[in-house]
Amino acid sequence: MRLTVPAGWWLGGALLVVAALTPLFVFTNTYNRGLLVLIIIYAVAGLSLDYIMGEMGQFSFGHAAFWGFGAYVSAKLALDLGISPWIGFLAAPVAAGLVGLLIGYIALRRTRGLELAIVTLGFGVLAWTVALRWRPVTGGPSGLRQVPPPSLFGWEIRSELAYFYFSLLLLLGIVFLLSRLRTSRFGRGVRSIHENEDLAKSVGVAATKYYVLAFSFACALVGFSGALYAHHFRFVNPNLLGLDYMFIFLIVVLVGGRGTLWGPVLGSAIFVLVSEWLRALQEYRFVIFGVVLLLVVLFMPIGVFPALQNVARRMRGGKDAGGDVTPGGQDPVLEPGGAG
Amino acid sequence: MAILETSGLTRMFGGLSAVDRLDLSVEEGEIRGLIGPNGSGKTTALNLITGYLKPSRGAVTYRGSEVTGRQPHDLARMGLVRTFQITTLFENLTVRDNVLHGSHLNNPTSLMGAMRRSGRYRRQSAEMEDRVRELLAFVGLGERIDAVARDLSAGEHRYLEIAIALAAGPRMLLLDEPATGLNPEEAAFLMNLIRTLRSQGVTVLLVEHNMRLITNICTRITVLNFGAKIAEGTPEEIVDNPDVITAYLGKRRGA
Numbered sequence: 001m002r003l004t005v006p007a008g009w010w011l012g013g014a015l016l017v018v019a020a021l022t023p024l025f026v027f028t029n030t031y032n033r034g035l036l037v038l039i040i041i042y043a044v045a046g047l048s049l050d051y052i053m054g055e056m057g058q059f060s061f062g063h064a065a066f067w068g069f070g071a072y073v074s075a076k077l078a079l080d081l082g083i084s085p086w087i088g089f090l091a092a093p094v095a096a097g098l099v100g101l102l103i104g105y106i107a108l109r110r111t112r113g114l115e116l117a118i119v120t121l122g123f124g125v126l127a128w129t130v131a132l133r134w135r136p137v138t139g140g141p142s143g144l145r146q147v148p149p150p151s152l153f154g155w156e157i158r159s160e161l162a163y164f165y166f167s168l169l170l171l172l173g174i175v176f177l178l179s180r181l182r183t184s185r186f187g188r189g190v191r192s193i194h195e196n197e198d199l200a201k202s203v204g205v206a207a208t209k210y211y212v213l214a215f216s217f218a219c220a221l222v223g224f225s226g227a228l229y230a231h232h233f234r235f236v237n238p239n240l241l242g243l244d245y246m247f248i249f250l251i252v253v254l255v256g257g258r259g260t261l262w263g264p265v266l267g268s269a270i271f272v273l274v275s276e277w278l279r280a281l282q283e284y285r286f287v288i289f290g291v292v293l294l295l296v297v298l299f300m301p302i303g304v305f306p307a308l309q310n311v312a313r314r315m316r317g318g319k320d321a322g323g324d325v326t327p328g329g330q331d332p333v334l335e336p337g338g339a340g
Numbered sequence: 341m342a343i344l345e346t347s348g349l350t351r352m353f354g355g356l357s358a359v360d361r362l363d364l365s366v367e368e369g370e371i372r373g374l375i376g377p378n379g380s381g382k383t384t385a386l387n388l389i390t391g392y393l394k395p396s397r398g399a400v401t402y403r404g405s406e407v408t409g410r411q412p413h414d415l416a417r418m419g420l421v422r423t424f425q426i427t428t429l430f431e432n433l434t435v436r437d438n439v440l441h442g443s444h445l446n447n448p449t450s451l452m453g454a455m456r457r458s459g460r461y462r463r464q465s466a467e468m469e470d471r472v473r474e475l476l477a478f479v480g481l482g483e484r485i486d487a488v489a490r491d492l493s494a495g496e497h498r499y500l501e502i503a504i505a506l507a508a509g510p511r512m513l514l515l516d517e518p519a520t521g522l523n524p525e526e527a528a529f530l531m532n533l534i535r536t537l538r539s540q541g542v543t544v545l546l547v548e549h550n551m552r553l554i555t556n557i558c559t560r561i562t563v564l565n566f567g568a569k570i571a572e573g574t575p576e577e578i579v580d581n582p583d584v585i586t587a588y589l590g591k592r593r594g595a
Contacts, residue, residue: 177455183465184454185447192441195430198392202423203508204416204445 011308012175012262019269020168023161033160034232039272040167041229044174045245046252046264048221051178054259055187056214057194059117062103062124063222063249068131068241070096070223071230072138075147078231085150085231089224096223097216104215109208112197124246131238143237147230163232170228174221175261190214222249251289255296257303266305342401343368343512343543344389344420349398351381351388351567358384360567361398366512371534371544373554373575376564377587382547383425385564386514389545390422391415402512417445419511423504423518425547427497431490435481435500438489439472442504446471472507479503479533494521502533512543519550531557551588555579563587 023033045067052060073095074088083091107119131138138144149158150166157163181187192200193207201207230236239245248271256267274292278285300307342365349362359381366372374382387393389400391412399408402420412422430438447468453461476482479499484492489500498518505513515534519527527550534544534557548554554561555575563571563578565587571578578584 180455180457184451185444185449186451187454188441188447189444192430192444195432195441196428198412198424199428199430199504200441200444201392201412202390202416202421203442203504204413206411206413 008260008262008309011305011312012265015262015266015269016168016172020165023164030160033164035272035276036164037160037167037232039268040164040171041225041232042248042252042272043171043265043268044167044225044228045222045249046256046268047174047178047261048218048225049249050253050256050258050260050264051218051221052215053253054263055182055190055194056211056218058112058211058215059114059120060215060218061117061121061243061246062127063120063218064243064245065124065127065241066096066100066219067222067226067229067245067249068236068238069099069127070226071236071240072131072144072226073223074227075144075230075236076137078148079144079146085148085227088231089150089227092227093220093224096226097220100216100219100223101212104212104219108211108215124241124243128238128241128243131241138238139236141238143235143239145235147234147236149231149234167228167232171265175265179261186210186213247286247289251293253303254293255304257305257307260303260305260309263303263305266308267303270304341368341404342366343403344545345401346385346389347399347401349385349388349400350396351384351393352396357396357567359388359395359564362564362567362569364562364569366543366545368543369538369541370559371538371546371557373558373561374545374547374564375549375551375554375561375578380564380587381567382564383516384567386422386516386545386547390420390514416508416510419509420514421505421508421510421512422514423501423516425516425520427494427501427521429489429497429500429504431488433489434485435476435487435489435492436469436472436485438500439475439503439507440468442507443468443472445508475503475506478506478536480529495523495526498522498526498530499533502530506537510542512545513537514545514547516547517549518546519548519553527553551579 023036027033027036049060049063052058052063070092074085074092077083077088077091078085103123107116111119132141149156151157157166182191189200189205189210192205193210197207226240229240251271252264252267255270256265257263275285275289278288281288296303344364344366346362346364349359350357351359362385374385376382384393388395391410394409399406401407402415402418407415430441433441449461449464473482473485476485479502481496481499481503484496492500498521502518519530522530531553534546538544546554546558555578558575560573561575561578562569563584570583570587571581573581
């Protein structure tokens with residue numbers, strides 16, 4: 001285990017340096033730089049979904065609803081009340097976190113695993129439907145336009161390049177925060193429930209309370225990602241709450257690697273770039289992604305990032321660690337309810 | 341003074357009572373044995389006491405306050421800690437991390453401290469690490485600190501479970517068949533551990549199958565059959581009790 005952290009940060013750091021340099025050399029036009037921003041926004045969303053999947057060992061199919069909700073909160077504040085996007089960047093996670101607290105409280109007192117996935121799916125579909133129908137507030141199917149970008153000392157962060165570096169900095173901060181959260185009392189408590197809920201309770205971990213708080217935290221984080229989206233792409237619509245984005249975040253986490261911090265970052269880059277290359281295929285892209293996802297789950301169940309870590313370790317003559325997530329046997333979807 | 345008392349503790353499954361009007365009173369500082377044939381309700385009784393199952397009727401009192409139906413983690417906070425019949429560990433974590441994750445109640449670090457890696461956080465973490473090493477040395481796993489829990493032998497599993505429970509700082513420890521899967525030397529080592537714990541002031545309720553083991557170590561023994569208490573007394577009284585012999589060996593034909 002001692003090797004895992006340095007190998008992860010080393011690889012992740014390399015990823016970041018490459019990412020930071022790409023807009024200067026590779027992604028030189030505005031459109032392509034927009035893709036880089038998208039990579040970061042999906043990476044933040046993926047990290048938050050991975051908090052549920054990798055750290056809690058649970059599943060939420062309603063995660064995109066919190067993403068879209070965060071986007072709407074920040075957009076509405078700016079459009080209707082003229083509130084600065086900076087306040088929106090704080091208000092969106094707070095609002096999404098509070099709704100997450102409520103949903104988590106309802107769902108996690110009784111359900112885990114597969115049942116939780118279904119409960120959150122129901123919630124997600126409900127939220128999407130409400131957003132679609134509630135025209136006066138959400139703008140209906142066409143959504144809301146002209147969401148203002150954030151500005152710094154009177155200078156609007158409107159250019160793709162500026163927004164990219166701005167959000168890259170935030171992403172780095174979030175990865176750092178998440179890595180330290182893991183070794184906190186709270187992080188260890190969550191991890192112990194994931195590993196064995198009955199045992200965790202027996203040593204005094206208030207399992208349901210911790211899971212509700214962890215769920216709410218993940219919702220807050222994805223709400224923040226949603227606000228980042230709203231103020232960059234400058235529109236919001238009900239589809240942001242829907243299953244399309246849910247599947248994108250799922251692909252980001254599963255392809256990148258569950259429970260690895262840097263995995264979702266890499267997964268997001270892979271998803272955005274590959275889907276760009278497949279752009280000509282239009283809707284058929286998702287068919288291909290379905291196949292890719294299937295292949296990854298079958299042949300690289302730990303995800304791409306842990307697989308790379310293992311390669312890095314082998315080159316140094318070390319042993320495979322199998323990633324932070326044990327391959328097989330621990331899939332929350334296959335093991336509803338946990339032990340006991 | 342009794343540290344743990346149950347009165348009329350009952351749990352029905354369908355029409356059957358798995359535990360039937362159990363009155364149990366464990367004195368502080370005791371090593372109490374809870375024995376009985378398979379299916380006699382020992383584990384169910386333990387689950388009822390520690391909050392893993394809700395009783396149908398009856399009450400549990402711990403250190404003078406009624407705790408019937410309280411959550412397991414609340415009881416752990418009060419010092420009532422259990423182990424499990426089936427080996428229950430944080431299997432994917434190392435031996436060190438198992439005990440570290442078991443130290444939840446003795447983890448003084450703050451969230452902000454962990455985020456900032458403050459000097460205080462690092463000092464508290466170092467103290468926790470020392471405590472983990474101490475506990476592992478105590479249960480004889482000092483050398484296995486970096487092993488992954490699932491790679492341990494059956495005996496080591498049992499010792500680690502006890503180390504995890506001890507990390508929670510119990511006043512009373514409920515052990516559910518801790519000697520299962522142990523060879524005689526390992527079982528003897530375990531018995532010594534339990535005696536040492538008692539001398540350190542921990543009260544023990546020991547659910548066990550192995551008669552020899554339990555008569556060796558317990559101050560008093562309670563015998564269950566079909567969920568009900570059929571005998572209680574010192575080990576000497578229990579081994580000679582005809583009801584107990586019948587429960588374990590069956591009735592001789594014509595007797």
